[in-house]
Amino acid sequence: MSWLSASIANQKECLEGLELTRGDLRQKVEAAIVNSRGQTSNSLEVAAGIMGGQRQKTSDVGLFSESASTMQRMxxxxxxxxxxxxxxxxxxxxxxxxxxVVDESLGPTFIYVKEGIYEENVVVEETKWxxxxxxxxxxxxxxxxxxxxxxxxxxxxSWTATLFVSGQGFVAIDMGFRNTAGPEHFQAVAAFSSSDRSIFFRCSFDAYQDTLYAHSNRQFYRDCDIIGTIDFIFGDAAAVFQRCNILPREPLPFQYNTITAQGKEQPAENTGFSIHECIIRPYEVVTRPTYLSRPWRNYSTVVVMKTEMSSVVDPAGWVPWEGSVPPDTINFAEIENTGPGADISGRVSWPGCRPAISEAEASMYTxxxxxxxxxxxxxxxxPFDPNF
Known part of the structure; x- marks a missing residue:
């Protein structure tokens, strides 16, 4: 299901990348891949039917910080x-x-990056496992x-990314990723990942608009700092952000901040963003409104749970995509959040926005x-917390 969902994300990006081309190239490509898109969608629905939408709660198996530190020294x-x-x-x-790195290596290849600022755009290709x-x-x-x-x-x-990763099983530990283009240059990605089973632990992501492109497949972020303005965590991955610092910064005067923009396009996709036990606070003085998300696609899914929210989060919580009325199919949810920004009394009243879901439903996004x-x-x- 993850791979089929990723295929849908890739097809979308292919067409979006052609939007600014002249002539009818985009229309020709769209027509050429219509069967592929249909077959991918049908296959995903079949897979989802087999799974029956069931997600099992797992036992408490995590690693202690001491063990993690020992392994990283090794x-x-x-x-x-x-x-x-x-x-x-x-x-x-x-x-x-x-x-x-040897292509398609079944074992890990360890790259130790000594302290320093490396001015380069790094690509970890699909063959680098x-x-x-x-x-x-x-x-x-x-x-x-x-x-x-x-x-x-x-x-x-995606090509603006300072780090571009597509090879499966990528792990980054104690690394920083920046894009210094600035807010006036709009989309400027610090890190892009379509790596299945990718992990970012104690990493920083620093940019403005579109800081972190969690494009597709399964991804895990733990103890990271993520800094940005518009849609600064976006994509169509199945991604969990756990115990991260999510840090909105001041955008341009005519802009407002949106922390996430999740791109789930079809109901059978197993994608979405889960923000679990994080802290949302301003990186600097922020005078413009900041929202948890806006619905990028019809089935956009963002769940925020057990997260501490400062007053930087606007009381409405969520904002429409460019003023359009969100479809009922979106899934924006909250549970057991704390802090002044977690007050749900002023939240928007869209059918797809639920400020108080059950623990049973929240456990599906762990x-x-x-x-x-x-x-x-x-x-x-x-280290990780497997359950709610």
Missing amino acids: FKLGANLIVAKDGSGHVGSIQEAVNL NVYMIGDGMYSSIITGNRSSTDPEGYIT VGAFINGAEWIPLAGV
Whole structure:
């Protein structure tokens, strides 16, 4: 189901990337892939029918922080490749190290990125499996770029990413990812991931609009700092954000902030964003309104639970997409949140927005049930809470 949902996300992005082309190229491509889109959608519905929509609650299996720290020290000591700006490593750039990874490796390849600011755009291609990128801290080992959608090269949104990851099983620990293009350049991605079973632990994501593109497949974010303005967590992945700091910053004077924009287009997709035990607070003084999400697609799904919200969150909570009335099929939900921004008395009254769901429903969006994290996160030595 994850792979079929990812296929739908890729087909959408293919067409969106052609929107600004001249002539009828987009229409021709859309016509050429109509059968593929239909078959993917039908296959997904069949798979969903077999699953019956059931998600099982998992047992409490997590790792203690001490064990995680020990494993990460071992990762560094046993690194296959060391990146260092001062010449003390195997290579001087992160892309050089990634290029040396054996294609489709079933075992992990450990890349230790020593402290420094690396000005490069890094691509981990689809053939680079199980890459572990371990730094010296989220604000010490930093990859930075400045590509944006306004560049004369004509980048589509995903191509602006400072880090672009599509190889499955990617793990980043103690790394920082920045896009310094600034708010006036609109879409400018710090990190893009379509990596199935990807993990980001103690990482920072720093940009403005479209900071983190959680494009597709199963993803887990733990103890991360995510900073931005408009749609700064967006995409069509099945992603859980756990114990992260979500940090809106000041946008341009005519803009407002939206923390998420989730792109679920079809009801059978197993995608959505789960924000669990996080903290939402301003990165700096924020004078413009900040909302939890806006519905990017008809089945946009965002669940916020056990999260501390400061007053930076607007009392309405959620905002329409460019003023349009959201369809009843969206799924925006909240449960057991705290802080002044969690007051639900002023929330919007859309049918698809439910400010007080049950614990049973919330449990469907946990690490264990939503992304089957107990099966693959322990391999990376990353702590997690599997249940509500």
